[in-house]
Amino acid sequence: MTACGMNSAPVLSVRNVSLGFTDTTILAGVDLTLHPQEFVAIVGASGVGKSTLLRALAGLLSPQSGQVEIPTANTSDTRAWSMVFQAPRLFPWRKVRGNVELGLEGLSLSKAERRRRALEPLALVGLDELAERWPHTLSGGQQQRVGIARSLAVRPRVLFMDEPFSALDAITRRRLQQELIALRRRTEAAIVFVTHDIEEAVLLADRVMVLGNQETGQPARVVETLGVDLPLDERRDHPDFAPLVQRVEAIIGNY
Numbered sequence: 032m033t034a035c036g037m038n039s040a041p042v043l044s045v046r047n048v049s050l051g052f053t054d055t056t057i058l059a060g061v062d063l064t065l066h067p068q069e070f071v072a073i074v075g076a077s078g079v080g081k082s083t084l085l086r087a088l089a090g091l092l093s094p095q096s097g098q099v100e101i102p103t104a105n106t107s108d109t110r111a112w113s114m115v116f117q118a119p120r121l122f123p124w125r126k127v128r129g130n131v132e133l134g135l136e137g138l139s140l141s142k143a144e145r146r147r148r149a150l151e152p153l154a155l156v157g158l159d160e161l162a163e164r165w166p167h168t169l170s171g172g173q174q175q176r177v178g179i180a181r182s183l184a185v186r187p188r189v190l191f192m193d194e195p196f197s198a199l200d201a202i203t204r205r206r207l208q209q210e211l212i213a214l215r216r217r218t219e220a221a222i223v224f225v226t227h228d229i230e231e232a233v234l235l236a237d238r239v240m241v242l243g244n245q246e247t248g249q250p251a252r253v254v255e256t257l258g259v260d261l262p263l264d265e266r267r268d269h270p271d272f273a274p275l276v277q278r279v280e281a282i283i284g285n286y
C-alpha cells in the first residue's frame with residue numbers, strides 16, 4: 032500500500048451489504064473500502080459467496096440491503112472495472128492482439144490508439160512478441176496472460192480476479208503470481224482477488240478477507256480481515272509468512 036493510494040478517494044465502498052437471490056440471503060454484513068493500488072484477497076469455502084460478492088462489487092448484482100458505491104470510469108477511454116476469470120475466454124478467430132483490443136472497442140479510441148493500448152499491457156505480461164499469434168498456439172499460462180492483458184487494456188480502476196490462476200500448473204502459477212506482484216507497482220488499479228489458495232492470498236494481498244458461515248442456515252459473513260504487513264518481494268521467505276498462512280487456514284477451518 033502506497034501513501035498515494037491511502038490519500039486518494041476510495042474507488043469502491045460497500046457498507047453493511049447483504050447479497051442473495053430471491054428470498055435467500057447468502058452473504059450479510061459485508062463492509063469493504065478499497066483505495067487505488069490496494070490489493071484485497073477474498074478466501075472462504077466453496078459456495079460461501081466469493082464470486083457473488085465480486086459480482087456485487089462490480090455492480091452486476093444489486094444488494095438486498097446496504098450501501099454500495101461501485102467504481103465509475105474516470106474518462107471515456109477507460110472502464111470502471113474489468114474481470115479476469117479462471118479460464119481466459121479468448122476468441123479463437125481473433126489473434127492475441129485482437130483479443131486484447133476487444134475490451135477497447137466500446138471506448139472512444141481511434142484504431143491506432145486501440146492498437147497501441149493493446150500492445151502496452153501485452154508487454155506488461157511479457158507477451159508483446161506473441162501479439163500476432165492465434166490463441167490456440169499459446170500455452171495455458173500464456174492464454175491466461177492474454178486474459179489479464181485484455182483486462183488491463185481498459186485501464187480499470189478496479190481489477191476483479193476470480194481464481195485467475197487455479198487452472199494452471201504449479202510452476203506457471205508461481206510465475207504468474209510473481210508477475211502480478213510486479214504488475215501491482217505498474218498499475219493504479221485496485222485489485223480484488225478471489226482464491227482457494229490461502230498461501231496465494233497471503234503472498235499477494237495487503238488484506239485477506241475471510242468469508243465463513245458462523246451458523247448453519249444463516250448467511251455467511253466476513254469472519255475476519257487480516258492485514259499482511261510483509262515486504263511484497265520476499266514474502267515467501269519471510270519468517271512471518273508461514274505462521275500467517277497457518278493462521279488464516281485455522282480461521283477458515285473454524286467455519
Ligand SMILES: Nc1ncnc2c1ncn2[C@@H]1O[C@H](COP(=O)(O)OP(=O)(O)OP(=O)(O)O)[C@@H](O)[C@H]1O
Nearest residue numbers: 051052057075076077078079080081082083084227
Ligand atoms: N444466480 C444464482 N441464483 C441462485 N443462487 C445462486 C446464484 N449464483 C450463486 N448462487 C448460490 O450462492 C452461493 C454462493 O455462490 P458463489 O458462486 O458466490 O460461491 P463461491 O464462494 O464463489 O464458490 P466457489 O469457491 O465454488 O467458486 C451458492 O450457494 C450458490 O449456489
Ligand SMILES: [Mg+2]
Nearest residue numbers: 081082083193
Ligand atoms: Mg466462485
